[in-house]
Amino acid sequence: MRHVREHTLDGTHGPVAVREWPHPAPRYLALVVHGYGEHAGRYEELAAVLTGHGAAVYGPDHVGHGRSGGERVRIEDFEDVVTDVHAVADLARAAHPGAPLVLVGHSMGGLIAARYAQRYGAELSALILSGPVIGAWELPGRLLALPEIPDTPVSPAALSRDPSVGAAYAADPLVWHGPMKRPTLEAFVRTLRAVEQGGDIGPLPLLWLHGDDDRLVPLSGSRTGVERLAGSRLTERIFAGARHEVFHETDRKEVFAELIRFLDRSLPR
Template identity: 55%
Template sequence: MADQWSIAGTRGRIAGRTWTHDAPRYLAVLVHGYGEHIGRYEHVSAALGRHGAAIVAGDHMGHGASEGDRVFVEDFEDVVTDVHSVVEHGRRLFPDIPTVLIGHSMGGMIAARYAQRHGEGLAALVLSGPVLGSWRQTTSLLDLAEIPFTPIDVSTLSRDPEVGRVYEADPLVWHGPFKRTLIAALDTCLTTINHGPRLALPTLWVHGEDDQLVPLPESRGGVDRIKGDDFAERIYSGARHEVFNETNKDEVLADVTGFLDRALS
């Protein structure tokens, strides 16, 4: 069970969690995706804890238990700054161990931008189904006079139907429409990342081959723009968007911890 806390963010209080470890080898910072919250990552934290990690994570502004209008983001640079506050909170709790950053989906975009801004303080980066390069099926909504409400097809999350059922019933998940302001901010962030520096740290990219929410070809274009020399990828046949919640999640998490072993050595 995680310890819960809150810290000051750029636009209000950020709610966070810590999964402690008596003798951690490293600090893992989790960065969640659009519309969700960090409470969906209990099993990821458990796997990392068994691997020797202490874990911290926060809900983004307007997400989960954090303050702010729901899923409202004006500038993702503010979200990156909030993640940095979470990282520094974790480092105060667990000093003198290396820090790794693990971001999923929109959180992968945030994590990549964080690595461009603060990569010198990271030992490794993991990007899971990241929104990188472009996300046309979402950013194209900006061309419409009114953004339609199209509920997510939860079957696109995982081949395990229970994942979709739990997602639909989760009161901390945002089940409403996209906000125009967030989409515009996301589009700006993608452009910033595409023109930013390459990632000068060990990086692992994991993605589902059958990801219909964040299509593999668009992410590949973005990854290719920013990947550095120390880079690895794993594309999982038949897997959908949430590879940490997929039917082969044990394989995915083993690939992540194996990568971290190499990066931390």
């Protein structure tokens, strides 16, 4: 494992644990925004790719996730999570003044990153969304219509065609393996609507990565949200046969290469 620094910030709802994968002289900063039920520590390989490309990488665990405080997977308001992520950006910029900032959001983290770009887009140099919860995501509405949320955890097999990814996820004590919670589902619905109504991101470069066999966040639903969010500089790459976690897929070297090409085009020289 690469050297990792640990930080703790005062978040909107308690302590927020932050991982930093440092770089001695970074050309840019990358902020990784993880998905539902998981934590930033699952992005070690992505962080290695980004630090190898010249980035200092930071990844918070959201409230109720990983090593951060709060009731497990309970998020009352995603606007507060966006505020927490912005505090992590402030931490990174204080350490490396003037470095361009890139935001990478996966799944639920894609929703958070999209809202961040609407609120703080002028501070960003690029936005990357991987399997983002954006647009027409039907799961929250279906679950909220039930009298009781079923105890149906995320299937590890839905993450990647690489069985080791699902096995590691299932064995990870920092991953939530229980049911979704009603306040979090209600927050999803509100924030999906907020992003829909929040306008596009103008000239900010946006890279959208998605697997065409993503059964957790289907491609067709995300497309409507991405196309509404994107301004004038959208790059889309859909990976045949890939499931939900393209950064953990069997063809992830191709995914990482696409990411690096996008950053080389988008970052100031």
